[in-house]
Amino acid sequence: MTMIKACLNGSRKAGEHPALPLTPLELAEAAREAREAGAAAVHMHPRDEAGSESLSAVHIGAAVRAVRRACPGLPVGVSTGLWISGGDVEARREAVRGWAALPARDRPDFASVNLSEPGFSDLWHDLRRLGVGVEAGVWSVDDADALASTGLECVRVLVEIIGGSADTAVSRAHAVLGRLDELSVPGPRLLHGEEGPAWILVDEAGQLGLAARIGLEDVLHSPVGDPVDGNADLVRLALARRV
Template sequence: MEKLIIEARINEYASRGDNPHVPWTVEEIGRDAAAVAQAGAAIVHFHARAADGAPDHAASTYAAILRAIRAAAPGLLVHPTLGQITQSDPERRIAHILELAQTGALRPEFASLDLGSTNIDVFEGAAVGFRSGDRTYVNTHGTLRRFLRAFRAAGVTPALACWSIPFLRTLGALLETGEVAQPGWVLLVHTEGGILGGHPATEAGLRAFLDHLPAGRRLHWAVCCKEGDAVPLAERAIALGGHVAIGIGDWSYPNRGTPTNAGLVAEVAALARRMGREVASPAEARAMLGLQGVGA
């Protein structure tokens, strides 16, 4: 079985009220990148944040973060966000990725690409209902194809997030047209905590994904869980030959003592080794995923 790739999802838009270890600033993200790399992560996924935790979409902030990561964790594969629902204009969503790609040393290996639209509002039970009722992440097929062309021209690999089976059907179509290259890095998004847009973080939820993963394609799939414990899901993925994306950006992990990102990565790495599976270094993950080198 191939080595396990671990992606650390270090901050998303998580607050520090639930876990004080969420990194926000450039310096904090750089330090966290070094720590998760030491713990066994091959990829770091992050959202740029202001000092008060607010989303920061400036290309200059992303550039500063890339410099901090490259200095603190040379070789670590970097995966910035497009901002999810915090920006609606398609061109603004990818502007920072394309600007970073113009400088070889700052070009990220990945850029997020969610292969469909989904509701990400939170259901808080019958007594409360939905928290807002209108939080929808919109990704039309036209937008996805435009982004794929832009990423390919920029030398950036799409990190293909799939929240449900229709996303995987779209993936199959884009593989068929050649707009998604192989090998692919596919994130199977599970959701708990009242987010209904993804599959539940159960064996059946994962099995439904795997039953509809495009057949006969070179795809490396990983599991994550928003607002829930991804470790049990990680164990199942490790056993089945998949990979793991985990971090306190997705959930605060109060059941595990509100750990650091490095602590979660170390726990998954130790679990994999107990199960007889070695963990991939960034260089090994780069080779497995067919990525270009920095500056290439």
């Protein structure tokens, strides 16, 4: 069976879901529960003391350390979304380069880098020098072209269908996947969407034999619209649809 990665919190604000994990201890518990439910990896957005997303070594290290203690051996990833640094490319790069002060065990296994954001190539090289793998965030056919033009290798290609109508999610996904194949871009694919298209693309990933992702970052309800208890509940529901 292909992997399901649990995306634990994303950019969501406190109060959007009762089980939304924000602190290192909450992220560790959510990761442990997601792993027990069948998740093969986790992705998270660590927070500062005020609850805002952070790329600071202090906050990245605290979150990764807590998850590793709770879930030894579980691959752990983080976001490098440019919005986290307020759109400042150099501030983002400086923050990520600051991870060099962390022991290797407190650095994430991988970090997602969005090809639609300026400065992605420099950030990619910085992460690799830190021993952190890169997940390439590909949101469009143009992003697929950008990735192919770099010649850079990644842990996996995240085909992320963000926004737009649920009715067109599958066709948009196939356009991106087809372009990646046409350009012979290396690396395993992971397909996912957010909100309305989330469950549609979990199913499509299963049909295509691709890895998928699910969690409170992407959706707050079950495939039939019912409330869910948290990340582990979403992972169990996703895996049940792959049997």
